[in-house]
Amino acid sequence: MAQREKIKAAYIDYVLSNNEQPKSVYAFAKSLKLKEEEFYQHFNSFEAIEVGIWSDLIHQSAEKVKAQEVYAEYSTRERILAFFFTLTEEMKAQRSFITYSIKHAGKGFTTPKVLEKAKAGFETFISDELNYGIEQSEIIERKFISRKYKDALWLQFAFIVNFWINDNSEGFEKTDEAIEKGINVTLDLMSRGPIDNLLEYGKFLAQHGKEKINFGAWRSHSGN
Amino acid sequence: MKEQTSIPISKVERSVKFVTTGAKVGVNYLKHYSRKLVNPETSKDQLNEDNASDIYQALSQLKGSALKIAQMLSMDKNILPKAYAEQFSQAQYSAPPLSGPLIIRTFTKHFGKTPEKIYDSFKLKSTHAASIGQVHQATLNGKKLAVKIQYPGVGDSISSDLKMVKPFAFRLLGMSEAELNIYIKEVEEKLLEETDYELEIKRSIFFSKACKQLGNIVFPKYYPELSGKRIITMDWIEGMHLREYLRTNPSQAERNRIGQALWDFYNFQQHELRQVHADPHPGNFLITPDGNLGIIDFGCIKELPENFYYPFFAFITNPFEDREKTISYFKQLEMIFDDDSPKMVEFYYQNYREMIGLFARPYVQGEFDFSKPGYFNELFVLGEKVTKMKEFKQARGVKHFIYVNRTNFGLYNILNELGAKVRTDTFKPHLLQATEVLNE
Numbered sequence: 001m002a003q004r005e006k007i008k009a010a011y012i013d014y015v016l017s018n019n020e021q022p023k024s025v026y027a028f029a030k031s032l033k034l035k036e037e038e039f040y041q042h043f044n045s046f047e048a049i050e051v052g053i054w055s056d057l058i059h060q061s062a063e064k065v066k067a068q069e070v071y072a073e074y075s076t077r078e079r080i081l082a083f084f085f086t087l088t089e090e091m092k093a094q095r096s097f098i099t100y101s102i103k104h105a106g107k108g109f110t111t112p113k114v115l116e117k118a119k120a121g122f123e124t125f126i127s128d129e130l131n132y133g134i135e136q137s138e139i140i141e142r143k144f145i146s147r148k149y150k151d152a153l154w155l156q157f158a159f160i161v162n163f164w165i166n167d168n169s170e171g172f173e174k175t176d177e178a179i180e181k182g183i184n185v186t187l188d189l190m191s192r193g194p195i196d197n198l199l200e201y202g203k204f205l206a207q208h209g210k211e212k213i214n215f216g217a218w219r220s221h222s223g224n
Numbered sequence: 225m226k227e228q229t230s231i232p233i234s235k236v237e238r239s240v241k242f243v244t245t246g247a248k249v250g251v252n253y254l255k256h257y258s259r260k261l262v263n264p265e266t267s268k269d270q271l272n273e274d275n276a277s278d279i280y281q282a283l284s285q286l287k288g289s290a291l292k293i294a295q296m297l298s299m300d301k302n303i304l305p306k307a308y309a310e311q312f313s314q315a316q317y318s319a320p321p322l323s324g325p326l327i328i329r330t331f332t333k334h335f336g337k338t339p340e341k342i343y344d345s346f347k348l349k350s351t352h353a354a355s356i357g358q359v360h361q362a363t364l365n366g367k368k369l370a371v372k373i374q375y376p377g378v379g380d381s382i383s384s385d386l387k388m389v390k391p392f393a394f395r396l397l398g399m400s401e402a403e404l405n406i407y408i409k410e411v412e413e414k415l416l417e418e419t420d421y422e423l424e425i426k427r428s429i430f431f432s433k434a435c436k437q438l439g440n441i442v443f444p445k446y447y448p449e450l451s452g453k454r455i456i457t458m459d460w461i462e463g464m465h466l467r468e469y470l471r472t473n474p475s476q477a478e479r480n481r482i483g484q485a486l487w488d489f490y491n492f493q494q495h496e497l498r499q500v501h502a503d504p505h506p507g508n509f510l511i512t513p514d515g516n517l518g519i520i521d522f523g524c525i526k527e528l529p530e531n532f533y534y535p536f537f538a539f540i541t542n543p544f545e546d547r548e549k550t551i552s553y554f555k556q557l558e559m560i561f562d563d564d565s566p567k568m569v570e571f572y573y574q575n576y577r578e579m580i581g582l583f584a585r586p587y588v589q590g591e592f593d594f595s596k597p598g599y600f601n602e603l604f605v606l607g608e609k610v611t612k613m614k615e616f617k618q619a620r621g622v623k624h625f626i627y628v629n630r631t632n633f634g635l636y637n638i639l640n641e642l643g644a645k646v647r648t649d650t651f652k653p654h655l656l657q658a659t660e661v662l663n664e
Contacts, residue, residue: 069340070348074324082325089332171333173376180326180376 004042004052007032011049012097019100021046047114050101053094054118061087062125076133077187080153083125084179088164088172099165111154122157126150130190139190149190156182322358322375324348330373334452342450343369356419356523361460368460370444370520376454378419410623414502418523425451428458428522434497440485442516461518463510466641476643478515483594483644485517490635491651498533502526502627504634506641526627531556536628537653540584550577558622571615582606583632586648594636595643603636 010032014022022028025046029039043049065071065082074082091098105112111119130149133139139149159182164175327348331339339346343362350358350373357374417423425448432443442461450457464472474482486509493500501508503524510518535553551573554560560572582602586592639646 068328068338070324070328073348078324081323082328085325085329089329169377176326176329176376180323184323 003034003038007034007039007042008049008053011046012053012094015100016096050114051117053097054101054115055121057087057090057094058118058121058125061090062121064090076129076136076138077184079129079132080126080187081179081183083129084156084160084183085176088160088175088179091161091164092172098161102161102165119154122154123150126153133190139187140192140196142196146190152186152189153183156186322350322373326376327360327373330376330454334454339371343371346371362457364450369447369450370458370460371450372421372456372458374419374421374454406623407626410626414524414526414627417525421451421453421456424523425456427525428456431493431497431501431522431525432519435489435492438485438488438492440481440516441489442512442518444518444520458520461510461512461520463512463518466506466509466511466638469511470641476645479642479644480646481515482511482517483639483642483646484650486635486638486642486644487646487648488650489517489519490631491648494528494631495537495651495653498530499525499527500628500631502631504631504638506638509638524627526624526631528624528628532622532624532628534655536624538655539580540587540653547573557625559620561620568615572620575610575613575615579606579610586636587653590647590649591645592648593645594639595645597640600636600640603633 011022011028014028022031025039026036028046029036032039043052061083064086065079068082071079071082101114102112105114127150130139130146134141134146140146160175160179163178164172167175169175327350328338331337331342335342339348339360339362343364346362347360350360352359356378357372360371360373362369362371425446428443428446429448432446435441435443444459444461446459447457469482486504490500490504501519501522501524503521508519508521510520512518535556538553539550551560551569554573554576555562559576560569564572585599586594
């Protein structure tokens with residue numbers, strides 16, 4: 001494990017100093033006084049290091065949140081908020097690397113390769129919490145849509161990371177606000193709201209409306 | 225209390241909030257005029273009520289400085305028509321709280337520890353809002369504590385909020401931009417000071433020491449070591465807010481005692497300390513079970529500089545005996561300008577005399593019964609009359625008036641709600657003897 005951390009740290013140091021990946025695994029391992037095969041025991045490419053850093057970040061944040069004493073009392077909303085606050089705290093120690101990694105990941109609509117494993121870990125954590133929320137009836141299950149809930153939160157993740165990278169406020173206070181606001185809105189949409197009630201009312205009318213409220217019948221009685 | 229689910233934060237969103245409010249107010253006017261077409265008897269009360277409730281809704285969602293402004297406007301019941309004042313009064317009580325994780329975050333950022341590691345117990349659900357923050361209950365070593373936590377980013381948004389409130393306030397109060405600018409600046413300064421919790425704790429300790437000898441008043445103990453930029457820890461004071469207290473039907477003697485404590489507290493500060501707790505809204509006071517007045521917020525302090533204090537309070541103890549001297553004081557206070565025509569000088573002299581004379585009445589009489597509505601109606605009627613005069617649509621009066629008026633009228637309003645009769649000669653204004661001799 002120590003070796004894994006050492007490789008991670010050396011890699012971060014290299015890319016931040018040179019603004020590019022090392023030329024080859026061989027040269028990189030040599031500079032660390034490691035055998036090439038030792039490198040491959042932990043990572044199968046440079047990209048895999050970045051993938052690992054991101055996925056560790058998610059994993060550690062989730063574990064830290066769960067380890068908090070208040071976690072058991074928290075609602076899903078609070079758990080997810082706590083996750084994002086912890087995440088930005090964890091990211092602070094690696095701000096330069098994260099900025100580098102996101103800038104080099106390229107823009108696009110699909111998830112960048114380096115984030116794929118992190119996304120999987122994120123979704124595992126989020127799905128567990130959302131299920132908890134559904135059990136507690138904090139979150140409402142909706143046909144087809146509830147499967148997309150975790151995607152909405154992944155979008156929040158992307159937004160928050162980008163916001164944080166560009167945040168110049170003292171102690172990243174603005175990011176805290178962005179989290180508080182964004183997650184609350186997202187979770188609001190997952191709770192029972194006027195749309196659900198409207199749909200249910202519509203369903204009710206469709207089922208019972210014809211028999212009970214027959215406008216056509218009224219018209220025919222009025223003699224027209 | 226329902227947890228607040230979103231706080232519009234970015235400038236754009238705040239603007240949108242104000243724009244939609246502006247549009248709503250516009251619609252309310254349309255409704256009013258169409259109602260008037262149908263029924264010429266329609267009074268403006270309905271319109272004012274519609275407007276006030278839309279404005280209040282927008283403001284309370286904006287929290288922070290905007291809420292503060294709502295609180296301020298509601299203090300000046302005499303300037304605003306009654307319906308506005310009623311709606312704005314709602315803002316003097318609770319606004320919805322922030323999430324638990326963000327509170328813990330604030331603690332870990334400032335102390336490197338979670339609240340449960342700092343206190344023996346800490347309630348994550350806030351007990352009430354404090355306009356730019358919220359208050360939580362905690363215990364430490366068997367003592368019950370109140371922990372005030374500031375919302376993140378409040379300081380940043382104040383200036384931009386005020387910029388947006390400005391045009392809105394012009395319309396609301398019917399004032400010109402020039403008139404508002406010097407005042408808005410003063411308000412901005414005070415609001416920014418209020419976000420400085422380190423300053424607040426220093427002041428709280430200073431004032432609670434300085435006012436210790438006053439009767440029937442209690443202050444919480446403050447804990448600087450458990451306080452910081454965003455957090456203030458103090459003793460929890462048990463008690464009821466004014467309106468709750470009044471619902472218990474306290475006797476006249478009890479009301480008078482609380483009223484006297486309030487009067488002494490304010491006038492001791494104004495005349496002996498020359499700086500005053502300038503936020504006399506009912507939410508800042510508690511009536512303790514043993515009938516004392518608890519004072520819990522020193523966020524807003526107005527200092528009274530000598531060049532304001534002496535001319536202003538000279539009217540109050542010695543109203544207008546000498547026309548020339550009175551006019552020279554009015555000039556010092558920028559209520560009359562050097563280039564005013566003799567006709568204007570006469571106009572302002574008469575009107576300011578009437579206003580200040582009315583304001584000073586409780587001081588002059590030695591004892592004053594604030595429960596009588598007559599005096600407040602006179603204030604209200606005069607306020608209405610003055611706001612309609614085009615002569616008062618321009619910048620007059622030094623900036624110090626806003627907070628001093630707010631403080632004193634706020635005090636009067638609370639005493640009126642209390643229905644208290646108080647001795648008003650306990651702490652008398654000081655006169656500048658030396659200068660007076662020099663001037664003559």
